[in-house]
Amino acid sequence: MKKYYFLLIPALFFFTFFSGANAQTSPKVKWYTIEEAEALARKEPKKIMIDVYTDWCGWCKKMDAETFSHPVIAEYINAHYYAVKLNAESEKDITFNGYTYKYVSQGVRGYHELAAGLLNGQLSYPSIAYLNEKLELLGAIPGYRGPVDMEPLLNYIAENKFMIQSLEEYQQTFKSKITE
Template sequence: MKKVFVLLISVIIFIPFAGLAQDGGTSRVKWYSIEEAEKLNKQQPRKIMIDVYTDWCGWCKKMDKETFNHPVIAAYINEHYYPVKLNAESKEDIVFNGTTYKYVAQGARGYHELAAGLLNGQMSYPSVAYMNEKMELLGAVPGYMNAQSIEPLLNYIVEDKYTSESLEEYQKNFQSNIAAD
């Protein structure tokens, strides 16, 4: 009886943590480093989507868990983009497009030069920056976006609609692939 009680207590204690171990490292999106995306883009050009985040950003974690793990969003990103994760406070040098970007120590927290360049100095997290196939910055969108709000933006960029119409106009006729809740 004592062994059964110990086993039962062990199961009750460890079951809540089992889900954390499984969910913590899984992502439906195949993320690349910026260097990997640059190399892949030279072989087979695609748009590049850069998720600019920090380790302490709660909204960044929510966007990872809910938006980027949504099956429709993850499948679309994997098919049409080279998705990149960029920690805006990374202390490692990054070589991109022949330029070396470094960490800049500033106050309690510093920032990475590449993140600052992608976000035009507007350091807001999360932010998603977009580049065309020529690795030219198209722009960055600051703030949390759920699956329903990012889906038309992802399509708008892939379809090059930004060259001919506003996002607002595009959204009026956009047909979502996400089932209504």
Template sequence: MQTNSIDYKNIGLTGFLLLFTSFLFAQEVNWVSFSQAVELAATEENPKKVFIDVYTDWCGWCKKMDKDTFQNPEVAKYMEANFYMVKMDGEGKDPIEFKGKTYKFIASGRKGYHELAAALMQGRLSYPTTIFLDEELNMLSPVPGYQKPEPFLNIAKYFGEDIYKDKDWKTYAGAK
């Protein structure tokens, strides 16, 4: 008499192979320090634009954007190909040299803020805020608030593909 039995060994092997394949093809973002991004932009023959994720340790939306948006395979692949990716603690304590000036932590209220983060966010201390700089490290735009993967990718492509040079944001966004 033949019984229908489940071959658990093959199911386990199949599951392992699927999991391994997903890790193999997952795109990881290579986060660099702000100083490293500045150096790369200055020394590489074809520099990329710079993307800065300004966050704080206590910001729940920052953590959600890390998990949902930056770890999204399509977003990660695009960003890695087109930008130097920087994480910047908006309340970081270490001084940062940029364009001949030293930016420092400023104690204020219960916590404080980093001068460079505040300058990049144009004085609006809102977390998360993502910053886009061109290849010469000039401001393209700060983008405050949590962004889901698809809208974030549209914003990233607007700057990453130089669409901003020919179209204003409303025209571009309206065409999407």
């Protein structure tokens, strides 16, 4: 019986060590603060994608759980954007592009000036704002988007296709990497 323990212990070690080494984790979106993204974009220009959310927003949480956690989406965002999470009700001052944005109190809830500026005063959550490499607002798109709907949109903006065709035209020829 003792000789079986001598065989069992190395076998357990081998399987434990090598099975853990081969386990792959799905890519996750690398989130930055807006200040970090600005500094990075000035050094190495890349578009900025800003997820404007609130803590109480159920659709925002669903988008985090289903869309931003999808490996194809996370990998694409990390490769083509500096991704920012912006709480639209944050009370913290934010300095971006030489201007300090503040929280505006309105009774029980307020809003952040930066969120209002990015969303052109149309505070709807979730919303995704896109900035070009020069930190200029390209636009904001309100509402929840699942991975299948988000993938062509991310590509459309990252590849500057919005300059030559409508999103609807682009979606007709877009080849998805998502297999469901």
